[in-house]
Amino acid sequence: MTSFSELNLSESLVKGLTALEYHDMTPIQATALPLILAGRDVIAQAQTGSGKTAAFALGLLHQLDTTVVRLHGLVLCPTRELADQVSKEIRRIARPLPNVKVLTLCGGVPLRPHLASLAHEPHIVVGTPGRILELIRKQALPLKALQILVLDEADRMLDMGFAADIDAIVKAPPQQRQTLLFSATYPEQTRAIAERHLRDPETVTIDNGDSGPDIEQRLYEVADGSRKLDALVDLLVTQRPESAIVFCNTRNDTRDVAESLDRCGFSVLALHGELDQRERDEMLVRFANRSCTVLVATDVAARGLDIKELPLVVNYDVASDADAHIHRIGRTGRAGARGLAITLMTPREAARISAIAERMGQALIRQPLPQVNGKPRPLLSAYLTIAVDGGRTDKLRPGDLLGALTGDAGLPGDAVGKIDIFPTRSYVAIARNHADSALKRLRDGKIKGRNFRVRPIGH
Ligand code: AMP
Numbered sequence: 001m002t003s004f005s006e007l008n009l010s011e012s013l014v015k016g017l018t019a020l021e022y023h024d025m026t027p028i029q030a031t032a033l034p035l036i037l038a039g040r041d042v043i044a045q046a047q048t049g050s051g052k053t054a055a056f057a058l059g060l061l062h063q064l065d066t067t068v069v070r071l072h073g074l075v076l077c078p079t080r081e082l083a084d085q086v087s088k089e090i091r092r093i094a095r096p097l098p099n100v101k102v103l104t105l106c107g108g109v110p111l112r113p114h115l116a117s118l119a120h121e122p123h124i125v126v127g128t129p130g131r132i133l134e135l136i137r138k139q140a141l142p143l144k145a146l147q148i149l150v151l152d153e154a155d156r157m158l159d160m161g162f163a164a165d166i167d168a169i170v171k172a173p174p175q176q177r178q179t180l181l182f183s184a185t186y187p188e189q190t191r192a193i194a195e196r197h198l199r200d201p202e203t204v205t206i207d208n209g210d211s212g213p214d215i216e217q218r219l220y221e222v223a224d225g226s227r228k229l230d231a232l233v234d235l236l237v238t239q240r241p242e243s244a245i246v247f248c249n250t251r252n253d254t255r256d257v258a259e260s261l262d263r264c265g266f267s268v269l270a271l272h273g274e275l276d277q278r279e280r281d282e283m284l285v286r287f288a289n290r291s292c293t294v295l296v297a298t299d300v301a302a303r304g305l306d307i308k309e310l311p312l313v314v315n316y317d318v319a320s321d322a323d324a325h326i327h328r329i330g331r332t333g334r335a336g337a338r339g340l341a342i343t344l345m346t347p348r349e350a351a352r353i354s355a356i357a358e359r360m361g362q363a364l365i366r367q368p369l370p371q372v373n374g375k376p377r378p379l380l381s382a383y384l385t386i387a388v389d390g391g392r393t394d395k396l397r398p399g400d401l402l403g404a405l406t407g408d409a410g411l412p413g414d415a416v417g418k419i420d421i422f423p424t425r426s427y428v429a430i431a432r433n434h435a436d437s438a439l440k441r442l443r444d445g446k447i448k449g450r451n452f453r454v455r456p457i458g459h
Contacts, residue, residue: 007033009062016096017054026051029058031204037062039178041201043194047184047330048153049214050206053089056150056180060124061094063147069101070145075126076166078156080106086152087126100124105141107131115140129157129165136172147177154183155190155327159303163193170197184330185323215329215339219353219364221346228316228344229260234372235342236266236294236379241312243287246296247328249317257316258296265378269458271297271305281422282387282457289418289429291385291458299324305331315343318352322359383417383429386439389453391424396448401428404447405438427457 002024004017025033028046035042036059046052060073075090077083087104094100105114105127111134118140125132125141135141149170151157157166170179179198183190194201222231236244248254251272258270269283269292284305286292297305299319313332319325325343332339343364345353357364390396398419405411405428415438417429430438435456442454 002030004029007037007058009037009058012096013058013061013093016093019095020092022054026054027206028052028204029055031206033058035202035204036178036180041179041181041198043181043183043186043198043201043203045184045186045203045205046182047326052152052182053086054093056148056152056182057086057090057093059178059180060090060148060150061097061100064097064100064123066098066100066123068145069121069123071121071123071125071142072145073124073148073150074132074143074146074169075124075150075152076129076132076157076162076169077126077152078128078160078162080108080128082153083126083128090124090126102126105131105135107134111135111138129162129169133165133169136169143172144174146174149177149179151179151181151183151193154181154193155185155187158189158193163189166193167196185326187323215332215341217329217362217364218340218342219366220342220344220369221366222344222369224346228346229257231344231369232257232314232316233261233264234369235314236261237377238370238372239312239340239342240379241340242293242382243290243310244294244312244314245302245310245328245331246294246314246316247302247319248296248298249320251298251301253317254296254298254301258294261294261296265380266294267292267379267381267458268294268296271295271301273298273301275301282427285420285427286385286458289383289385289420289427291381291383291429293379293381299328302328302331311340313339313341315341318343318345318349319356320352322356325356326360380432382432384432384435385457386428386430386435386442387455387457388426388428388442388447389424389455390447390450391422391426393423394448394450394452396421396426400448401426404445405430405441410441411438 004014004025028044028050032042032044032055064072075086077086083104083106087102090102101122102124103117103122105125107128107130181194222228248257254270254272258268261268271283287295310332313329315328319328329341332341353364401419402416405416406413411434415431415434420427439456
């Protein structure tokens with residue numbers, strides 16, 4: 001089955017799809033839609049870009065009676081960006097139906113406008129688990145008539161620590177409803193959620209094929225593990241990415257690789273499980289504000305990291321299973337940007353590569369390592385970070401720091417990069433060649449009329 005008209009969808013929905021130039025179903029749609037429309041619970045393993053949103057949007061809209069003003073469907077997403085995209089896609093597909101009300105409700109913004117918007121019951125709500133649960137607990141989100149619950153990017157939601165919230169939401173009545181779970185990977189935690197909450201589910205799996213995100217995968221073979229470090233340095237100096245994550249399988253490797261890169265002159269940090277929250281925050285700030293070019297991490301340490309449009313992911317070690325590999329490389333090539341995922345392998349890792357290639361339905365061809373001529377220039381970050389021991393509780397705003405740095409013939413505006421304000425600390429990225437004068441200025445002068453302790457980090 002490849003055409004939407006072969007499904008028992010209403011004529012107006014099919015016409016609407018044609019108007020959107022959705023002529024043929026994508027593989028996930030062809031496999032999952034007959035089950036979804038038949039009212040089955042479904043576990044669908046599908047990536048962003050596979051057409052999964054339209055698959056569940058059609059499930060939501062197929063049975064919707066627009067003459068009844070009741071909450072019919074709820075979609076849970078890991079992030080606001082995804083929730084916005086999902087709402088947009090549902091609205092596009094709902095265009096031929098009269099007056100479908102879709103609301104997006106995500107955390108991080110005041111609750112009051114959400115409460116107000118729920119005064120008129122929507123047909124479909126798309127939101128993040130924390131905010132949705134908050135609204136359910138306030139009895140602002142009536143679930144009595146709910147027929148379909150969608151867990152979108154379930155693996156990412158669980159990675160981000162939403163398991164308890166999801167459990168609480170799913171347990172809310174009514175229990176007789178259809179649940180659809182979409183996930184790029186299917187690790188143990190996702191399996192457990194599915195077992196707890198889905199009724200006799202059907203599982204559909206689609207090879208990533210070429211419908212997945214735009215990620216180029218390259219595989220380089222080295223003779224043995226001791227050659228990997230040189231290979232990594234060569235790759236980084238030839239690719240010269242603005243930022244990159246390097247994945248290792250063990251914490252020790254993470255530390256060794258980061259130390260070696262540091263000795264070679266790279267701006268590098270190692271993210272491992274032993275950091276306290278403040279150290280972890282600080283590292284992530286420095287990576288995101290471009291004061292650190294290379295982040296070396298284990299899979300566990302990188303959990304919940306939401307870094308977008310990373311140009312390069314390097315697998316220093318081949319991941320221990322295909323799920324982990326898919327997760328790792330999914331951090332590049334997001335949001336429409338083309339990504340590059342490089343894997344370094346030794347002959348001993350060949351079996352894992354075969355398993356990954358099979359799972360992804362994609363041949364991974366070994367290539368010779370690129371030749372590096374002459375002495376390579378190390379990869380220094382464009383910025384350095386200065387930490388200020390004052391933050392939101394001191395009523396510091398980005399403008400105060402910018403003013404202190406650039407006012408009265410101070411630094412040029414473009415020397416100041418990203419500014420992050422935490423409750424009791426702030427971080428400013430400064431272009432490398434202005435870092436000393438920025439530090440002096442902040443130490444000698446005042447910020448918002450006050451003296452704050454200021455220190456460079458990692459210079
Ligand atoms: P998604 O995987 O849901 O993020 O969808 C990826 C993109 O494919 C979106 O831009 C959709 O609008 C588009 N799309 C979904 N289904 C189809 C289809 N059957 N034919 C053409 N484009 C589609």
